[in-house]
Amino acid sequence: MHELYLAESILNIVQEYATLQHFSKVNSILLSFGRLSCIESKSLQFAFEVQAKNTSAENASLDFQILPAIIHCFSCEKDLEVETYSAICPKCGGEEVILTGGTEELQILEMDVD
Amino acid sequence: MKVSVVKNVLDANDRIAADNRELFDRNKVYVINLMSSPGAGKTSLVERTIMALRNKYKIGVIEGDIQDTYDADRIAKLNIPVVQINTGGACHIDGNMIREALPTFDLSKTDLLIVENVGNLVCPAEFKIGENVKIMLLSTPEGADKPAKYPLMFQESAALLINKIDLIPYVDFDLKKAKRDALSLHKDLKIFEVSCKTAAGLDAWTSWLTKRIDAFKK
Numbered sequence: 640m641h642e643l644y645l646a647e648s649i650l651n652i653v654q655e656y657a658t659l660q661h662f663s664k665v666n667s668i669l670l671s672f673g674r675l676s677c678i679e680s681k682s683l684q685f686a687f688e689v690q691a692k693n694t695s696a697e698n699a700s701l702d703f704q705i706l707p708a709i710i711h712c713f714s715c716e717k718d719l720e721v722e723t724y725s726a727i728c729p730k731c732g733g734e735e736v737i738l739t740g741g742t743e744e745l746q747i748l749e750m751d752v753d
Numbered sequence: 754m755k756v757s758v759v760k761n762v763l764d765a766n767d768r769i770a771a772d773n774r775e776l777f778d779r780n781k782v783y784v785i786n787l788m789s790s791p792g793a794g795k796t797s798l799v800e801r802t803i804m805a806l807r808n809k810y811k812i813g814v815i816e817g818d819i820q821d822t823y824d825a826d827r828i829a830k831l832n833i834p835v836v837q838i839n840t841g842g843a844c845h846i847d848g849n850m851i852r853e854a855l856p857t858f859d860l861s862k863t864d865l866l867i868v869e870n871v872g873n874l875v876c877p878a879e880f881k882i883g884e885n886v887k888i889m890l891l892s893t894p895e896g897a898d899k900p901a902k903y904p905l906m907f908q909e910s911a912a913l914l915i916n917k918i919d920l921i922p923y924v925d926f927d928l929k930k931a932k933r934d935a936l937s938l939h940k941d942l943k944i945f946e947v948s949c950k951t952a953a954g955l956d957a958w959t960s961w962l963t964k965r966i967d968a969f970k971k
């Protein structure tokens with residue numbers, strides 16, 4: 640649902656940069672977010688396609704750099720990449736873990752423009 | 754040609770939230786952003802909190818919950834200024850919706866503004882509104898897997914109220930797991946076990962809140 644809002648925000652930022660840096664066509668936009676941050680890249684892509692019509696970003700592709708979910712376990716003193724989060728270390732079963740990566744918010748990293 | 758940007762997509766919202774925050778600071782208004790799934794007990798908690806603190810603070814409420822159109826009426830019955838935000842079907846409240854709702858309140862005469870966010874565990878955590886604290890409510894019938902499934906919400910909240918604790922004998926809720934997972938996401942998270950039905954545990958919540966508000970107002 641919030642993908643609509645996010646798509647609109649991306650387009651506003653693109654528009655700002657287009658005015659400042661005088662480009663007229665956006666070919667692709669590179670975005671990043673943490674894999675646990677509940678962003679649906681498919682819905683975002685769709686929302687973006689719809690809203691980008693008749694703008695400089697029409698037909699631009701969205702590329703995603705999805706940052707891994709990482710936990711740190713205090714028992715085995717290791718950082719581990721996990722698919723889904725649970726406060727138990729998948730290696731040693733230890734319960735003293737913290738989430739150190741994976742909830743990063745959506746960012747625009749760069750654009751390819753003409 | 755490549756153009757480097759590196760900018761949060763929600764940057765524009767963050768700026769509006771910061772403007773709201775400035776306005777709240779100037780008027781010494783403490784703002785709570787209350788988040789949970791639909792039906793977890795947000796409106797019930799708002800009612801309970803009003804009853805407990807209304808003699809001490811001037812309270813205002815912004816209702817954003819779209820699940821239940823009676824929420825604003827429930828608050829208005831208590832003679833508390835309340836605005837129902839029309840989120841237009843959106844899954845969250847954003848900074849601008851709050852900004853537009855503010856003229857209804859006399860901020861100079863408001864101590865505490867409670868914002869009941871839209872019932873949703875996914876989106877609201879990403880949208881700042883200018884709050885002092887995010888408070889999260891999790892009710893026992895929802896299950897203990899929520900912290901693991903929606904980590905951001907728990908990371909962003911200052912306190913977690915585990916509500917409907919009176920239903921523990923009837924629902925399959927692993928209290929220990931919920932607390933452990935939540936604390937591993939946010940080690941300073943303050944956890945309260947409460948029931949908005951029986952009022953159990955609510956004194957601890959309101960005294961924690963009172964301390965925070967008083968420290969802010971000083």
Ligand SMILES: Nc1nc2c(ncn2[C@@H]2O[C@H](COP(=O)(O)OP(=O)(O)O)[C@@H](O)[C@H]2O)c(=O)[nH]1
Nearest residue numbers: 791792793794795796797916917918948949950
């Ligand atoms: N058993 C029980 N029911 C509760 C409790 N808190 C709220 N409820 C009920 O849960 C339902 C949803 O509550 P409400 O406050 O409207 O939730 P909201 O959608 O998050 O605002 C209502 O029927 C409340 O009476 C509680 O602590 N225990």
Ligand SMILES: [Mg+2]
Nearest residue numbers: 795796818824
């Ligand atoms: Mg409600």
Ligand SMILES: [Zn+2]
Nearest residue numbers: 712715728731
């Ligand atoms: Zn381990």
